[in-house]
Amino acid sequence: MATQQTQKLARILIAPSIILLLLWMIVPLAMTAWFSALNYNLLNSVTSFAGLGNYRYFLSNPAFLSSLLNTLVLVGSVLAISAFFGVLIALLLDQVIVGRRVVRLMLIAPFFVMPTVSALIWKNLLMNPVSGLLAWLWRLFGLTPVDWFTQVPMLSIILIVAWQWLPFAVLILLTALQSLDQEQQEAALMDGAGAFDRFFHLTLPHLARPLSIVILIETIFLLTVFAEIYVTTGGGPGVETTNLAYLIYSQALLQYDVGAASAGGLIAVVLANIAAIFLMRIVGKNLET
C-alpha cells in the first residue's frame, strides 16, 4: 500500500466520509459562533448584533466560575474513584471464583443503564431521605437519614456518575489483566517478589496503558455530564451542582438567551480542548510505545 497510485486512490475513496464528517462538525460550530455574536432571545423576535457582549456577560456571570470548579471537582473525583476502585475490582474479578461469569456480567450492567434511568433509581429508590434504601440503612443503625441532594449534593452526583462509569474502567482493566504474562509473574515469584512487589513492579506498569485509555475516554464524557444533574438536583441547591454543561443549558432553555448560551458553548469548547491537550501530553506518552 505504498505506491503513489494506491495512496492517491485511498485519498479519493476516503474523501466523501471526511468531507461529511467535516460538515457535520463545522456547520453547528459555525452556527454557534454566529449566534454567540447576536443579541438573540427566544422571547424576543428581534435580533441584533452584539459583538463580544455575550462573552463578556457569560464570563462575568458569578455562576460561571463556580460551574467551572464544579466541573473539575466532578470529573476529578469520578476519575479518581473509577481508577482506584477499577484496579481493585478488576484484580478481584481476575481471581478464580465460583460464578465468576455471573459476577462479571452484573458488575458491568450499570454501564448499560441509561443515565436518566440510573439517576432516577438513585434519587427515588436509594437516596430518598424518607423511603430510600440508604435512609433505611441509616435508621437501622439508629442514625438520622442523610438528605443527600440537600446536604451533600455534589457528593451525591459524584456517587451516581462514578457508579455508572466504574464498570467501564473495570471492563478495560480486567481485559488488560487477563493478558498479563503468567511466566513473568512466575519469574518474579522465583526472584522472591511478594504480592505487593509483584503488583507495583509488574501489574501496575502493565496497567498504565489501559488506565490512560480509561482516563482519556472518561474525561471526554464526564466533561458533559448532564442527565444525572437534570434529573436529581437541577443544578441546585443554588448553583452547587451546576457544571458547565448544565449552566449552558439553563442559559439557553431556562432563560431563553440563545446568544449567551452559544457564547458559553464556545467557551466550553475552548476549555475542553485545553484539557484535551494537557491530557494527551500526560497520558499520550503511555500510548506511544
Next chain:
Amino acid sequence: MGRITLEGVTKSFDDTKVIHGADLEIEDGKFVVFVGPSGCGKTTLLRLIAGLEDVSGGRILIDGKDVTRLAPAKRGLSMVFQSYALYPHMSVRRNIAFGLKMARMPKSEIERRVAHAAGILNLTDYLDRRPGQLSGGQRQRVAIGRAIVREPKGFLFDEPLSNLDAALRVQMRLEVTRLQKQLKTTAVYVTHDQVEAMTMADEIVVLQAGRIEQVGTPLELYERPANVFVAGFIGSPRMNLFEGPVAKRNGATTLGVRPEHLRVQPGDAVVADGCEAWGGTVIQAEHLGSDTFVYVDVPGIGTLDARCTGELRVQVGDTVTLLPDMHQLHRFDAQQLAMA
C-alpha cells in the same frame, strides 16, 4: 553446593496423574537434561523442583534439606523461562537486578554483580535498553543474566532455546554449556530436542508419559538404551526397530539397528557365517555430500533407514543389500526391555 534429590515425587492435576513417582539424584555441578516427547511431564517435573507447582506426593531435597513445602524463592534456585519472561517495563539493568533488590541486597553489591553478569554475557552495552529493543538472542542472555546474578544453588532451564532460529540455537547451546562449566553450578535443562540433550548434558533423563525411562550419560543411552522407547528416541536419524521372523532368528521380540550401523552394498552380497544380510529396493536416497541417507524397502522387515558416510552412488529402484554390524544389534524382549 546444589545436590537435588527427588524421592517418589508424584503430581496429579485433578484426577489425571502426570508424574508417576519420580526418583532421581542430581549431583552437584552436573548438567542434567530432561528430554522426552511433548506432554511427557518434563516441564511439570521442572516446575515441581522450582516450587511453581505443589507436589502431590513424595519429597524434594536440596543439599539434603527437605524443600517440598518451601516457597520458590527460598529454594535458592533460579529459572530461565521459555518465553524469557523478562519484565517489559524495566531496563535490562533493572531486570537483572530485580531478584537482588527483592533480597534487600546493598546497592553497591547489586551493581557489582550486575556489572559482572553483564560482562560475562556481553550485555554491558545494552544495560539501559528495554527488553522490547533487544533481539531474541540478547533477550535470552538477559534471562540467563537474571538467573546467574543470584548465584543460585542450581539453574532450571525450561526449553530456553526453542524460540530462537536454528543458527542462533546452536550458538546459544555452546554458550550455555560453556557458562555452566565455568560457573560449576548444577543445571537442570528441559528440552524436547534430543540433539540438544546429547550435546549439552552430562547426564540425560528420558521421560515418557510421566515416568523416568532411563538415566545415563549421552553415550550410555546411545549405546545401551534400556528399552524400545529410549532406543527410538535417542539418536538421529532414529534407530530402525522391527519385529517379525528376522528379530526372532536373533532371539528378540523387537530388533533394533541404528542407521549408521547398516552398510549398504549395491546388488547381492556374499554373507559370512553368523551374519545377517537383508536385500531390498531403494525407495528414497538423500545425498548430502558428507552423508547419504538411503531408505530401503526390505521384504519381511519393512522400511530400513541406512546412513553412509560420504557419497554413495545409489538411485531409487536400485537393488541393494544391507549388512548390519552384528555387534551393534539391539535386542528387546516382549516387555520392550533391553536383553542382556
